[in-house]
Amino acid sequence: MVIRNVQSRNWTSGIQINGYSRVSLNNVRAEHNINYGVEITGRARVAITRSEFHATGFRLNPMAGDFPTANRPDPGKGIEFDDRASGTVVSSTVTGSFAAGISNSSRGSVCAALVNVFDNSPDIEGRVAAKGSSCIGTRRPARSYRRR
Numbered sequence: 001m002v003i004r005n006v007q008s009r010n011w012t013s014g015i016q017i018n019g020y021s022r023v024s025l026n027n028v029r030a031e032h033n034i035n036y037g038v039e040i041t042g043r044a045r046v047a048i049t050r051s052e053f054h055a056t057g058f059r060l061n062p063m064a065g066d067f068p069t070a071n072r073p074d075p076g077k078g079i080e081f082d083d084r085a086s087g088t089v090v091s092s093t094v095t096g097s098f099a100a101g102i103s104n105s106s107r108g109s110v111c112a113a114l115v116n117v118f119d120n121s122p123d124i125e126g127r128v129a130a131k132g133s134s135c136i137g138t139r140r141p142a143r144s145y146r147r148r
Contacts, residue, residue: 001021001022001023001024002023002024002026003015003023003024003025003026003028004025004026004027004028005026005027005028006028006029007028007029007030007031008028008029008030008031008033008037009030009031009032009033010032010033010034010059011033011034012033012034012035012036013033013035013036013038013039014030014031014033014036014037014038014053014056015028015030015036015037015038015039016036016038016039016041017038017039017040017041017044017046017085018040018041018042018044019041019042019043019044020042020043020044021042021044021045021046022044022045022046023044023045023046023047024046024047024049025038025046025047025048025049025051026049026050026051027049027050027051028048028051028052029051029052029053029054030051030052030053030054030056031052031053031054031055031056032054032055032056032058032059033056033059034056034057034059034073034074034076035056035057035073035074035075035076035077036056036075036077036078036079036080037053037054037056037077037078037079037094037097038053038078038079038080039080039082040079040080040081040082040085040087040106041082041083041085042083042084042085043083043084043085043108044085044086044087045085045086045087045108046081046085046086046087046088047087047088047090048079048087048088048089048090048092049090049091049092050090050091050092051092051093052092052093052094053078053079053092053093053094053095053097053101054093054094054095054096055095055096055097056073056076056077056078056096056097056098056099057073057075057076057077057097057098057099058073058076058096058098059073073098073099075098075099075100076097076098076099077097077098077099077100077101077103077125078094078095078097078100078101078102078103078117078120079094079101079102079103080100080103080105081103081104081105081106081108081110081126082105082106083106083107083108084106084107084108085106085108086106086108086109086110087108087110087111088110088111088112088113089102089110089111089112089113089115090112090113090114090115091113091114091115092115092116093115093116093117093118094115094116094117094118094120094123095116095117095118095119095120096118096119096120097120097121098121099120099121099125100120100121100122100123100124100125100126101117101118101120101122101123101124102115102117102123102124102125102128103124103125103126104125104126104127104128105125105126106126109127109129110126110127110128110129111128111129112124112128112129
């Protein structure tokens with residue numbers, strides 16, 4: 001399945017991909033979603049290209065225009081790979097998340113190339129392989145980044 005040119009704002013999860021899905025997200029924009037910009041679970045395999053994820057976990061209160069204190073984000077991650085999910089994030093931007101920008105808590109492999117992760121807390125969490133401008137081979141990443 002290909003999801004292209006979609007915007008998601010102010011939801012609990014911007015986009016959820018579950019089970020054994022095979023999905024390509026292309027030119028997707030998710031901002032101010034409370035828990036996840038993209039939540040990928042199960043054994044899903046996802047390719048994310050030319051997409052933007054901004055301010056996950058910072059849904060604004062439309063009446064007051066401020067950050068909600070009653071419904072705090074849980075966890076507030078830009079992109080989350082969980083369970084046995086795997087995938088790639090290429091030529092994309094993940095900024096201003098309450099928690100991790102890109103998080104891999106799955107047993108699957110995740111690769112990021114040419115990705116701008118900025119002002120997240122932390123930018124990358126778990127095993128995310130990155131090698132120059134391409135990710136070759138997903139079974140054993142060439143390099144792994146772990147923030148301590």
